[in-house]
Amino acid sequence: EIVLTQSPATLSLSPGERATLSCRASQSISSYLAWYQQKPGQAPRLLIYDASNRATGIPARFSGSGSGTDFTLTISSLEPEDFAVYYCQQRSIWPPLTFGGGTLVEIK
Amino acid sequence: ELQLLESGGGLVQPGGSLRLSCAASGFTFSNYGMSWVRQAPGKGLEWVSAIGGNGDSTYYADSVKGRFIISRDNSKNTLYLQMNSLRAEDTALYHCAKVQEDSSWNMWFDCWGQGTLVTVSS
Numbered sequence: 300e301i302v303l304t305q306s307p308a309t310l311s312l313s314p315g316e317r318a319t320l321s322c323r324a325s326q327s328i329s330s331y332l333a334w335y336q337q338k339p340g341q342a343p344r345l346l347i348y349d350a351s352n353r354a355t356g357i358p359a360r361f362s363g364s365g366s367g368t369d370f371t372l373t374i375s376s377l378e379p380e381d382f383a384v385y386y387c388q389q390r391s392i393w394p395p396l397t398f399g400g401g402t403l404v405e406i407k
Numbered sequence: 408e409l410q411l412l413e414s415g416g417g418l419v420q421p422g423g424s425l426r427l428s429c430a431a432s433g434f435t436f437s438n439y440g441m442s443w444v445r446q447a448p449g450k451g452l453e454w455v456s457a458i459g460g461n462g463d464s465t466y467y468a469d470s471v472k473g474r475f476i477i478s479r480d481n482s483k484n485t486l487y488l489q490m491n492s493l494r495a496e497d498t499a500l501y502h503c504a505k506v507q508e509d510s511s512w513n514m515w516f517d518c519w520g521q522g523t524l525v526t527v528s529s
Contacts, residue, residue, distance in 0.1 A: 398453065
């Protein structure tokens with residue numbers, strides 16, 4: 300099973316700042332990684348797939364990079380609606396599909 | 408508008424059974440693989456099971472294999488999860504989720520339901 304480790308667990312930032320979230324895989328997963336955003340009481344929303352492709356309707360301030368075992372989600376300038384929990388997910392080797400433990404981006 | 412609406416959750420005793428449903432609308436249901444993903448209270452996401460568009464292929468997490476059965480009725484645009492031999496650790500919000508690409512196992516989920524809560528407790 301591929302284990303995804305997200306860091307940091309919590310990121311405290313102010314609106315307008317840049318957010319950098321990390322996801323590390325226990326073995327190479329090529330570019331088979333996605334990022335989701337989840338706000339309290341809501342379902343997850345797909346942001347990025349195949350490591351760097353924005354999903355439909357996702358603003359350009361969200362970008363993804365990486366391949367192999369190390370991946371990054373960058374939010375270039377945080378908007379108030381971006382404060383949420385972010386999860387990474389891999390589909391390289393499944394079952395099982397696996398998710399990271401999440402990063403909470405909170406208002407500083 | 409794409410929509411997934413889960414139902415069937417509730418309180419059940421350990422060892423009991425429940426059947427969850429997920430009603431889909433806004434897309435050609437039979438063309439898309441579907442999954443169930445659960446989230447224990449205050450915890451992260453855990454993939455549970457997947458099924459292909461025609462229902463012939465199914466996959467399970469080890470934690471539920473042999474106890475849960477995923478199925479679908481394409482004539483009713485509905486996904487199901489039959490949950491047997493339930494345990495306390497199955498307590499979670501269960502989301503159904505749609506695969507992004509039709510006729511594909513690309514396994515990125517571009518539409519999720521709000522979830523139905525399953526509580527396993529005596």
